[in-house]
Every structure is written in structure tokens, then in C-alpha cells.
Amino acid sequence: MSNDLFSDFQPVSSKQWKQQIQYELKGADYxxxxxxxxxxxxxxKPFYHKDEDQKNFANTNSSQSFKICQNIFVYDLEKSADRALExxxxxxxSIRFTIENETIDVEKLVAKLPLANTTVYFNLLFLSIDFVKKIDTIAKDRNATIFVQIDPAGRLAKEGNWFTNLxxxxxxxxxxxxxxxxxxxxSVDGALYQNAGANAVQQIAYILAHANEYFNRVATISKPILIQVSVGxxxxxxxxxxxAIRLLFNLLAKEYDHNFDCHILAIPSKRNKTLYDYNVNMLRTTTECMSAILGGADAVANLPYDSLYHKDNEFGDRIARNQLLVLKHESYFDKVSNPSDGAYYIENxxxxxxxxxxxxxxxxxANGGxxxxxxxxxIQRKIQESATKEQELFDSGKEILLGTNKYPNKNDRMSHDLELFPFVKTKPRKTxxxxxxxxxxxxxxxxxxxETEKEVQ
Structure with a gap:
């Protein structure tokens, strides 16, 4: 059994493969x-081979298992605290709380949670030194791992304004x-760029440039930076x-003597999610979560299939969480360290x-940062150019969303089920x-x- 099972087969070089393919093409250009x-x-390329353009393989250093994260928007303190524990x-x-204002009693919010073995993320939509100090005290007293998502540059990009000023x-x-x-x-909100239509190269570069602003403007960064990524x-x-994000971040961090790896929190993209035939969203988020895990994300927060049009609900959250539980405990996605390392196609x-x-x-x-x-x-113009190209591909049917621009169910009705407004909201304001x-x-x-539904009614 110790004999090499393939010793009887002669190795085939990439050149031989290409020659055979060229022969099969019968004169067509390879x-x-x-x-x-x-x-x-x-x-x-149609195939990848170990003897063709394979330099030193990258080491993504993502050795630890990913954490299943649950998003919770805090609107009622007691309900949110109970929901987090459940x-x-x-x-x-792990839990990711989104908090709109500093009136929330953060001590009560996490009082029942087992913080010693639960990572908690606080996505703050405001900037308050006192509030963050309270969270810091909780982390110290309860030996907790807590990430507070503070991202002034991200707020400027998303809202058009600083919290106060630069x-x-x-x-x-x-x-x-x-x-x-x-x-x-x-924290660096890189999800914004993907959801707005930036291509993969732009997303990586903008995340890197975004992080570089903090390296340049914050005197001491003694903890890992959190990067939130949207997965398409x-x-x-x-x-x-x-x-690539992890590799380039570590390359940049060395220039500032920052010896911490970044912490990547991945969330499925909103850009390809649909209102009609919404169950297909579950298939989309499943493959997106798989990409996040295989790419080396530290935590994955899934997007419920009905998040476009329903308020937060137990059923949607349970389905989203179960998708990750199946990937982790039944598909064993957490059992192999760096599973994508060494795969010729992925490395390329x-x-x-x-x-x-x-x-x-x-x-x-070179142009100011x-x-x-x-x-x-x-940056806005470049993202818009990329988004327009993608939109044209979708409108022409070259980029397919099943159930929407391919095989739509004409009998599907959604106007009666909208609890949320699922489209871009226009909010005129000075920015x-x-x-x-x-x-x-x-x-x-x-x-x-x-509109057609309304006309029929």
C-alpha cells in the first residue's frame, strides 16, 4: 500500500497538454x-499546471477556524440581549451588534453573554469616546475579545460626511x-465598495488605501485592524x-511595524440579491459563505434570504445561521487549514x-491618498464606471440572476409582502x-x- 500508485504513469507537461488541446481545436486559436x-x-486559462508560471505559493496564514457570527440590530435593549443569548x-x-446611538446601556446588553469565549463586534453608527471606554472596561473586567467597528473614513465614503470633521x-x-x-x-468597511459595484481589483486596492489612512493618521495601533468584506x-x-486582501494588508502593515494580522469579517453581497424568487438567495449566500471560509475569513455573518423585504425575524436568522452550521459541522469546512493554498488556479x-x-x-x-x-x-467615479458596466451586462442578459433576468416566475407576487423598502433610498442632504x-x-x-402588480390589482 505504500507504493506510489502513479509510478506507472509518465508525467505530462503543460506543453503536451496545450499541444493536445490545440489539436482538438482543429485550427481554432487557443x-x-x-x-x-x-x-x-x-x-x-483552461488549465493550470505545476510547471507553468507557478512561483512561490502565497501563505495566507489563516490557520484558525472561522467563527459563525450573528448580526443583531439593537432597537430594544432587552429583546436584543435575549436574542443574542438565544x-x-x-x-x-460570535455576535455583531449594530447600535445607532449612545443611549443604549451596553453593560446590560452583554450582561448575560458568556464573553470569555464569545467574540463580540460593536458596529457603532456614532462616535463617542465615553461609550467606547465603557466597552473597553467590559473587555478588561470580563476578559472578553471585543471589536468596536469605528471607521470615520468609511463614514465619509458611505454618508458623504465625517462624524464631525477630519x-x-x-x-x-x-x-x-x-x-x-x-x-x-x-475598522475598514470594505463591503461598501462591493455592494456599490466596484470590481475585485478596486475593492482590494480601496481597502488597502482605506487602511493606509489609519496607519498614517493614528499614532499607535496596538491591536489588529478589522476589515469587513462583502463576498460576491x-x-x-x-x-x-x-x-489577496490579507497578503497585501500584511505587506502594508510591515511598513509601519504593525505586527498584527488583519481580522476579516465576511458578509455575503447585497448586490446580487433579489426580491423575486427570493429562495434563490439562499443558494447565493451558501456559495458566498463557502468562498469566505475557503479564502480565510476569521468570521462569517450570513445574510438572511429575506433581508431585503422583511424586518429581522427569527426564521430568516435561523436559516442563515443553519447554512453556516451545515458548512462547519456537516461539511467540515473548519477541519482543513488554508484549504485553498497550493491550488494552481486560485494561486494564479x-x-x-x-x-x-x-x-x-x-x-x-501617488495622487494624494x-x-x-x-x-x-x-473613487466614486471609478466605482460608478465599474457598476455601470456590470449593470449593462445584467440588463443585456450576459450576467445572469436566476429567477430575475433568467427563468423568472411570472406568477410571483411580492407587493403584499414588503415590510422594508428594498431599493436605493434618496435622502437629500448637504454632504x-x-x-x-x-x-x-x-x-x-x-x-x-x-408597478405591473399594482396595475393588475
């Missing part, structure tokens, strides 16, 4: 027929860097994207994405910069179908 180029300019009892391993916001971060030693408090439907590209994708994103990052830095390019509108707008591909088509 490059034009079989090499596909993505919208990012990534070239995908969620943990049902299989979640100087004040970064003064707060510098104050927290001294006052809070028990929590992780710097292009399975292998998304695996490679997350790997990672290499191409890394090189192109690094080039774009250098260009951003991330914040400067936001103020000038360059310092043009905000980056998240928009789903199917919005226009869905609005037309809803």
Missing part, C-alpha cells in the same frame, strides 16, 4: 477560444488608542480576493489580483463629498414588476 478575460482584466445557544459563536474624528481615534487597551477599535458570487475570484488568481490591486493602490497614494481621492470624487451608493443589480427590473 488564446481567443479558451482564454477568458474578466472585467478586472484577469485572464483565466442565538449563541442555537449555534452562533481633525476631530482622528483626534478621537488617537485618544482611544491611548485610553483603550483592551479592545480592537479600528464569482466563487474562485472571491476566494482569491480575500486571500490571487497573484493577478494582488499585482493589479497593488498597482492601483500605488496610483491612489484615499481621503483626497474621495474628496475629489475620483462634503458625493457618497458611494450601494445598489442591487435587479432594482430597476423589480420596480417595473411591482
Amino acid at each position: 488564446n481567443e477560444t479558451l482564454i477568458w478575460e474578466s472585467t478586472e482584466g484577469i485572464k483565466v 442565538t449563541l445557544n442555537r449555534g452562533a459563536e 481633525e476631530t474624528d482622528f483626534d478621537v481615534l488617537n485618544t482611544l488608542s491611548i485610553a483603550c487597551q483592551n479592545i480592537h477599535f479600528i 458570487t464569482n466563487y474562485f475570484f472571491e476566494i482569491a480576493k480575500i486571500r 488568481l490571487t497573484s493577478q489580483l494582488t499585482e493589479k490591486a497593488l498597482t492601483l493602490f500605488k496610483d491612489i497614494e 484615499f481621503i483626497t481621492q474621495l474628496v475629489e470624487g475620483t 462634503l463629498v458625493s457618497p458611494i451608493i450601494e445598489k442591487r443589480l435587479a432594482e430597476k427590473m423589480e420596480q417595473e414588476r411591482l
Whole structure:
């Protein structure tokens, strides 16, 4: 049994494979027929071989198992606290609270939670030194691992305004860097770029440039930076994207003597989710969660299939959580360390994405940096150009969303089931910069179908 089972077979080189393929093509051009180029300019070959363009493999260093994270929007303190505890009892391993204002009693919110073995994320929609200090005290007293998602540059990108202004916001971060030693408090919202239509290369470069603003403007960063990533439907590209983010972040961090790996929290994309034939959203989020795990995300927070049109509900959350439980405990996605390392195709994708994103990052830095390019509108324009190209592919049927622009169910009715407004909300206000707008591909088509429903009624 110890004999090499393949010793009787002669090795076949990549050159021999290519010659055979060329023969089978019967004169058709190999490059034009079989090499596909993505919208990012990534070239995908029909096969990959160990003797062809395989340099040193990347090491993503994502050795620990991913954590199943549950999103909870805090609107009622007692209900949110009970829901968090129940969620943990049902299989979640970490909780991400989104908090709108500082009136919430954060001590009561987490009082019942087993913080010693539960990672907690606080996504704060405001900036308050006192509130963050309370969280820091909780982390110290209860030996807890807590990430506080504070991202002034991300707020500027998403809302068009700072919390206060550039100087004040970064003064707060510098104050927290001294006052809070028990929590992780710097975060980069990279999900915004994917949900707004940026391609993979842009997402990586913008995340890197976004993080670089904090390295430049915060004097001491003594804890890992959290990077929130949105995962799309292009399975292998998304695996490679997350790997490239980690590799480039670590390369950047070394320049600042920051010796911590980034902490990646992955969430499925909203961009390809649909209102009609909504059950297909479960299939989309399953493959997206798989990409996140195989790419090396530290935590994955799934998106409920009905999150576009239903308020938070127990059934949707349970289904979303169970998808991750199946992947972890029945499909054993947590049993192999760095499963994508050494896969020729994924390594090649990672290499191409890394090189192109690094080039774009250098260009951003050479032209003033991330914040400067936001103020000038360059980043918004580039994302809009990418989003427009993708939208055109969807509108023409070249990019397919099953149940929406391919095999739609004409009898499907949704107007009676909308608890939430599922489209881009227009909120006229004065902004310092043009905000980056998240928009789903199917919005226009869905609005037309809803209007048709009203006419029939």
C-alpha cells in the first residue's frame, strides 16, 4: 500500500497538454477560444499546471477556524440581549451588534453573554469616546475579545460626511488608542465598495488605501485592524480576493511595524440579491459563505434570504445561521487549514489580483491618498464606471440572476409582502463629498414588476 500508485504513469507537461488541446481545436486559436478575460482584466486559462508560471505559493496564514457570527440590530435593549443569548445557544459563536446611538446601556446588553469565549463586534453608527471606554472596561473586567467597528473614513465614503470633521474624528481615534487597551477599535468597511459595484481589483486596492489612512493618521495601533468584506458570487475570484486582501494588508502593515494580522469579517453581497424568487438567495449566500471560509475569513455573518423585504425575524436568522452550521459541522469546512493554498488556479488568481490591486493602490497614494481621492470624487467615479458596466451586462442578459433576468416566475407576487423598502433610498442632504451608493443589480427590473402588480390589482 505504500507504493506510489502513479509510478506507472509518465508525467505530462503543460506543453503536451496545450499541444493536445490545440489539436482538438482543429485550427481554432487557443488564446481567443479558451482564454477568458474578466472585467478586472484577469485572464483565466483552461488549465493550470505545476510547471507553468507557478512561483512561490502565497501563505495566507489563516490557520484558525472561522467563527459563525450573528448580526443583531439593537432597537430594544432587552429583546436584543435575549436574542443574542438565544442565538449563541442555537449555534452562533460570535455576535455583531449594530447600535445607532449612545443611549443604549451596553453593560446590560452583554450582561448575560458568556464573553470569555464569545467574540463580540460593536458596529457603532456614532462616535463617542465615553461609550467606547465603557466597552473597553467590559473587555478588561470580563476578559472578553471585543471589536468596536469605528471607521470615520468609511463614514465619509458611505454618508458623504465625517462624524464631525477630519481633525476631530482622528483626534478621537488617537485618544482611544491611548485610553483603550483592551479592545480592537479600528475598522475598514470594505463591503461598501462591493455592494456599490466596484470590481475585485478596486475593492482590494480601496481597502488597502482605506487602511493606509489609519496607519498614517493614528499614532499607535496596538491591536489588529478589522476589515469587513462583502463576498460576491464569482466563487474562485472571491476566494482569491480575500486571500489577496490579507497578503497585501500584511505587506502594508510591515511598513509601519504593525505586527498584527488583519481580522476579516465576511458578509455575503447585497448586490446580487433579489426580491423575486427570493429562495434563490439562499443558494447565493451558501456559495458566498463557502468562498469566505475557503479564502480565510476569521468570521462569517450570513445574510438572511429575506433581508431585503422583511424586518429581522427569527426564521430568516435561523436559516442563515443553519447554512453556516451545515458548512462547519456537516461539511467540515473548519477541519482543513488554508484549504485553498497550493491550488494552481486560485494561486494564479490571487497573484493577478494582488499585482493589479497593488498597482492601483500605488496610483491612489501617488495622487494624494484615499481621503483626497474621495474628496475629489475620483473613487466614486471609478466605482460608478465599474457598476455601470456590470449593470449593462445584467440588463443585456450576459450576467445572469436566476429567477430575475433568467427563468423568472411570472406568477410571483411580492407587493403584499414588503415590510422594508428594498431599493436605493434618496435622502437629500448637504454632504462634503458625493457618497458611494450601494445598489442591487435587479432594482430597476423589480420596480417595473411591482408597478405591473399594482396595475393588475
